[in-house]
Amino acid sequence: MNWLDEITFDENGLVPAIAQDASSGKILMMAWMNRQSLQLTAEKKEAVYWSRSRAKLWHKGEESGHIQKVVDLRFDCDQDVILIKVEQQGGIACHTGRESCFYRQLQGDQWVEVEQVIKDPKDIYSQKDK
């Protein structure tokens, strides 16, 4: 039995994939993988997602250089969520130029930005990476 056969993909053939920084433990982002992107992730040991907006494979960092080197790949008890621990090249996972996509925190009844932009997206992308 192929290890990929144990994953339950949803009705669109996708699973959520959480990327966590292997050193700091910080959650960097969540994106989606289809069977092919998950297989490529395991083979390359670099995160390859499925871009729902562009409807194509998305080798994270292909434009920005912000590759995610995978050091641990897990799935959960329900077999329908992937967790990868990664070494985030460039220290930036978010297309806004921040380390993490989770930069807005609920304070009272307001969302507040609590993480700084490390690099201006204009200086990261020729085209948008996401």
Place this chain on the structure above:
Amino acid sequence: MNWLDEITFDENGLVPAIAQDASSGKILMMAWMNRQSLQLTAEKKEAVYWSRSRAKLWHKGEESGHIQKVVDLRFDCDQDVILIKVEQQGGIACHTGRESCFYRQLQGDQWVEVEQVIKDPKDIYSQKDK
């Protein structure tokens, strides 16, 4: 504008919600929230998910006692994923009796269980919590 209005729920009215241990940084689980469960999570400061299998609100720990006290609530750049940092009561998030649901790791082309059962599920539940 209500802070909930800034969240993009999917075609089923749900968003993925990642629960991370606030102290260790460990990813405990990923489940789903609808608008009401997210509001309740913020109000109670305890994780309330939407159980897709039972099609009802799921106050995590309601049977097991393994409540998740929320100390940080964030959303991502695309406004469609929630991250909560929690104090996991009992030190067990998974219905299998493990700390984390992500206990299977890909080693070569095999999934290997790499985390121990802390407590037998028989001793945790009168009925299944999930």
